[in-house]
Amino acid sequence: LASAIKAGEVRKTTNIVCTISNDMGEEPTYVGIPISEIMKDYTMGDVISLLWFKTLFPKWATKFIELVLVTAADHGPCVSGAHNTIVAARAGKDLISSLCSGLLTIGPRFGGAVDAAAINFKRACDSQIPPDEFVESLKKKGQRVEGIGHRIKTAENRDKRVELLANYAKQHFPEMGTFLYAKKVEEYTLQKANNLVLNIDGAIGSLFADMLKGVGKYSDSEVMEVLELGGLNGLFTLSRSIGFIGHALDQKRMKQPLYRHPWDDVLYAEPERPSRLANGEDEE
Amino acid sequence: LASAIKAGEVRKTTNIVCTISNDMGEEPTYVGIPISEIMKDYTMGDVISLLWFKTLFPKWATKFIELVLVTAADHGPCVSGAHNTIVAARAGKDLISSLCSGLLTIGPRFGGAVDAAAINFKRACDSQIPPDEFVESLKKKGQRVEGIGHRIKTAENRDKRVELLANYAKQHFPEMGTFLYAKKVEEYTLQKANNLVLNIDGAIGSLFADMLKGVGKYSDSEVMEVLELGGLNGLFTLSRSIGFIGHALDQKRMKQPLYRHPWDDVLYAEPERPSRLANGEDEE
Amino acid sequence: LASAIKAGEVRKTTNIVCTISNDMGEEPTYVGIPISEIMKDYTMGDVISLLWFKTLFPKWATKFIELVLVTAADHGPCVSGAHNTIVAARAGKDLISSLCSGLLTIGPRFGGAVDAAAINFKRACDSQIPPDEFVESLKKKGQRVEGIGHRIKTAENRDKRVELLANYAKQHFPEMGTFLYAKKVEEYTLQKANNLVLNIDGAIGSLFADMLKGVGKYSDSEVMEVLELGGLNGLFTLSRSIGFIGHALDQKRMKQPLYRHPWDDVLYAEPERPSRLANGEDEE
Amino acid sequence: LASAIKAGEVRKTTNIVCTISNDMGEEPTYVGIPISEIMKDYTMGDVISLLWFKTLFPKWATKFIELVLVTAADHGPCVSGAHNTIVAARAGKDLISSLCSGLLTIGPRFGGAVDAAAINFKRACDSQIPPDEFVESLKKKGQRVEGIGHRIKTAENRDKRVELLANYAKQHFPEMGTFLYAKKVEEYTLQKANNLVLNIDGAIGSLFADMLKGVGKYSDSEVMEVLELGGLNGLFTLSRSIGFIGHALDQKRMKQPLYRHPWDDVLYAEPERPSRLANGEDEE
Numbered sequence A, B, C, D: 001l002a003s004a005i006k007a008g009e010v011r012k013t014t015n016i017v018c019t020i021s022n023d024m025g026e027e028p029t030y031v032g033i034p035i036s037e038i039m040k041d042y043t044m045g046d047v048i049s050l051l052w053f054k055t056l057f058p059k060w061a062t063k064f065i066e067l068v069l070v071t072a073a074d075h076g077p078c079v080s081g082a083h084n085t086i087v088a089a090r091a092g093k094d095l096i097s098s099l100c101s102g103l104l105t106i107g108p109r110f111g112g113a114v115d116a117a118a119i120n121f122k123r124a125c126d127s128q129i130p131p132d133e134f135v136e137s138l139k140k141k142g143q144r145v146e147g148i149g150h151r152i153k154t155a156e157n158r159d160k161r162v163e164l165l166a167n168y169a170k171q172h173f174p175e176m177g178t179f180l181y182a183k184k185v186e187e188y189t190l191q192k193a194n195n196l197v198l199n200i201d202g203a204i205g206s207l208f209a210d211m212l213k214g215v216g217k218y219s220d221s222e223v224m225e226v227l228e229l230g231g232l233n234g235l236f237t238l239s240r241s242i243g244f245i246g247h248a249l250d251q252k253r254m255k256q257p258l259y260r261h262p263w264d265d266v267l268y269a270e271p272e273r274p275s276r277l278a279n280g281e282d283e284e
């Protein structure tokens, strides 16, 4: 960058810096590669690697990215984001507005378990905190282990998606430290209850951390930086956008009318009608 | 749907209908296919086919969808959407807010040429309007042909991306009526000026219309319905989200400070300071 | 503007033009008035008049704007916008994200009746279409009259809000043509059913059109331009933002958990699991 | 609430709780007051007091809220939020999308100084930290004092807006502890540089904290809770929405074309074209 900025100093000082793409030539480039070349040999996962991480991950890694995109694309109409997309689409709003109304619910509680699982498992694993200690210290703070627990799935009735991701990683990843740590956490929580399995969010999160480490470019602390910057959050968001767009098209296709939440599902708990507070001099 | 609703009538009347996915079983399904099965054999293009179009397009079609996703992912930092994403990211906003600030610029003028090209070329082609008449009738209305014209590219210096898309279609598509019509339009506009070539937006738009027709499920008017519903708009939006997320991560990585548009780039043209209008009785 | 642009030509060509405010001096100005002066004598309605309409409406008009702001501020938690705000807030999202998730539902079906009433009543009134003809021509197109009809209110049990707005206008407005036209429409629809009264949306819309006309600055067609530009839409949006922010704060105060729409309120009507379409040559 | 929930238990369990408004009766209510009553005697500030704080602040307080709304409504076209609104409006997007594109930039760096000033000054004041210590401890952490410093204004050339707010408070507020603390901080920073005055953000923030305390309903820690919940952030957002809507209308009125950021204002610093990372077994 330093030399690039030096080069830049020759020209007028610029207000904006961009290091991922360039649209000045005959054809835009992604990290120096013209799009026409991208079209020949590169996949969606490769493009994400280029534009988000400014490097070209090994094929096993960009395929894993595509596997996650396919896995997290939709989780039905009831989750916050799909629901708000549906409500906006039924209010007659355009596709983008409906999509954004849904996307704006993604955060700590919806979608956030993936991110939290990646960060928490990775940090605990790197610091070599014993799994039982990890679980109990969260419990003491009144927190659940993000990425652990499922409504239906149990030790006996495994979630196939988790197994498929794990199998892919076993065949292709150079290392699986975070995931294996998460499995040890599961071993411990399963002693508490049968449904406290490593769930799909926990699997995606821990394996994404392992993928980043495995490409051989980042130290452990750099992997944490990428996660904190939002690399995995972006992946979840991009993937789930497929589902949200699907739900918006679905409602529009069916010409569904305006949604109004049913009155009898609301507890109206207004306080007593207030009289005006009288503190302070009030000339009125 | 009728029989499904009938089935539904047995249960309590529901406020929401969803026809693309189901999250009630052990594992969510996309149009009846459990995600774990999706993970084994289906690609991103297949998932889009399922969740947006409720069917499984032929492989040549879902691969074309992936080709478009890769082609339209980014167009540099200067276009409206990337720019607003960058400004929001530099205001310290989270990834989702930055992304949405950018997405909300996608519409008639930014990204809209793809949609407009698909609809206009397809409609003119289906109605067998001669290309010269098509161009001239738009000209009379003072409108440009969407999908025609390039800053640099000319008849002699072709845009490779357009050629690659066309070659893919020639090898795989059962029909290319809309694209060939667009090429005839180009033939005519090239007589006007050397740079009035079929551009990348026009190529994506017309070929997407041909793809929809080619899968053998839709009549011409149903293809138009899919386009008007937003099928192609969704694809552009999803694809460009990759770029926007990339730009947000890029700015955050560089810890860029708050952007403030330079004063000397604004023409301040405030009118004279107004005095209060006096129409109507005013007791004050 | 012309002369201002001329003045601008002396300086470097600018990419942005702004005609409502100026931040170059010691203190920003709204249409030439320094904020410190605004603070002494101007109200919210005055500021809206300045920044949106670049003029200073008479006091009776800016007070009417404030009356509308107070009247439309909230309509309970069940409407689309409040609902999406609540869902986003319960997903743990910040105030701005929650607000925007709600705002993005405002449009043709939610909030749009105010705009549509203003435009339709004004256009019909200016074109001197007889009220019965106006109603019947909409009926023929299968459309309802926007701004007419109420769940509970009837000719005998009037909506007090409508009466208060009408009384304010009777006392202060120089003219009430659009409102009186709307009342004649109501006279006709009341013959059809007792609850087809002019509702609060219809009253706000028609009176806002009369207010714009009454300030004495706009011709009838200029009033229509202001409405089509979004002047009234902006007022509804600003007003309802008060309610949305209130709902977001309300949910956060109560620390409400993640909302998930109940499964049993959804009709899952997925089609049969599709097999892959086979049209077109497919080498796979 | 407890008794209300008890009352609620008689009915079916509800998924949503709302404590600020009710739309079940003939007319919606804000905290128990029917809108038609609100229209007679209540102002915008009163409605904000009701819907956000569930109480009726004294008149001096709701007038102060209105003073802030008028003061912060716009700060010209160059700040992040106005800029993104302008860019979206010029992309041909509707008013709501343009507004939201701008709102989504409000946060820690844009608009956040108001919030941060309120919280930091209040906390330091309540903990009786000496002003010099307060400044120096922030300096040690490499942070600026939020709410201190102005481009042009100095000890000799005071910002009139700050003085007007202070005068209003002197006349009406029962207490001004936080503001006076902020002034002592200013006294200290002015010794460092002449322009390190208490700025408009700092004045609004500290006085809003004093207003909340002064209404006589909240303890110091409850005032902090209200601030942390977003009460003041909401006020800034609502106020600035007036300006953003104004900018969107302004661009639409002028029919400004699509904005594209100028190429020569961007430093393109793409890294070298990457070759594919080779870590891990890769069968391709």
Ligand SMILES: CC(C)(COP(=O)(O)OP(=O)(O)OC[C@H]1O[C@@H](n2cnc3c(N)ncnc32)[C@H](O)[C@@H]1OP(=O)(O)O)[C@@H](O)C(=O)NCCC(=O)NCCS
Binding pocket: A113, A143, A144, A145, A146, A147, A148, A149, A150, A151, A189, A193, A195, A196, A199, A200, A201, A202
């Ligand atoms: C999925 C989930 C809701 C299932 O919950 P559930 O079976 O209804 O469990 P309950 O809430 O009744 O809790 C039962 C016990 O398990 C404990 N428990 C549940 N999830 C836990 C977790 N993630 N970590 C630690 N303990 C957990 C509870 O504390 C409770 O313990 P207690 O009986 O000592 O009080 C829950 O595990 C969870 O919230 N997980 C974390 C979020 C997550 O990853 N979600 C993604 C799911 S795809």
Ligand SMILES: CC(C)(COP(=O)(O)OP(=O)(O)OC[C@H]1O[C@@H](n2cnc3c(N)ncnc32)[C@H](O)[C@@H]1OP(=O)(O)O)[C@@H](O)C(=O)NCCC(=O)NCCS
Binding pocket: B113, B143, B144, B145, B146, B147, B148, B149, B150, B151, B189, B193, B195, B196, B199, B200, B201, B202
């Ligand atoms: C790309 C574009 C901006 C290039 O414009 P340009 O070379 O600067 O052309 P100019 O605007 O100077 O116009 C030159 C002449 O070509 C004509 N022209 C330009 N684009 C045209 C179009 N798409 N259709 C018809 N005529 C067009 C102009 O009307 C003008 O004719 P005139 O001299 O008789 O008035 C322009 O072609 C365009 O707007 N295209 C449509 C939008 C689009 O598809 N954009 C995506 C690009 S990837």
Ligand SMILES: CC(C)(COP(=O)(O)OP(=O)(O)OC[C@H]1O[C@@H](n2cnc3c(N)ncnc32)[C@H](O)[C@@H]1OP(=O)(O)O)[C@@H](O)C(=O)NCCC(=O)NCCS
Binding pocket: C113, C143, C144, C145, C146, C147, C148, C149, C150, C151, C189, C193, C195, C196, C199, C200, C201, C202
């Ligand atoms: C408010 C409203 C939902 C009340 O509807 P309702 O009493 O349930 O009326 P129904 O839908 O059962 O219709 C009863 C009859 O009145 C007619 N009707 C209802 N609203 C009408 C309107 N706005 N214009 C013309 N006819 C109307 C219906 O067409 C129907 O006629 P029919 O029996 O000949 O088919 C309805 O009037 C409406 O949608 N109004 C317009 C939207 C609006 O302004 N909303 C804001 C309300 S604050």
Ligand SMILES: CC(C)(COP(=O)(O)OP(=O)(O)OC[C@H]1O[C@@H](n2cnc3c(N)ncnc32)[C@H](O)[C@@H]1OP(=O)(O)O)[C@@H](O)C(=O)NCCC(=O)NCCS
Binding pocket: D113, D143, D144, D145, D146, D147, D148, D149, D150, D151, D189, D193, D195, D196, D199, D200, D201, D202
């Ligand atoms: C408004 C502002 C940009 C003016 O800055 P400026 O005059 O250009 O000042 P500089 O950035 O050149 O700094 C000059 C010195 O003052 C110090 N300084 C500037 N603002 C300071 C603050 N808010 N608190 C403490 N010290 C400050 C700088 O650290 C610097 O000290 P140094 O010379 O020892 O390094 C700046 O004061 C600021 O960022 N304030 C806080 C944010 C805020 O409230 N903004 C709203 C303005 S309406």
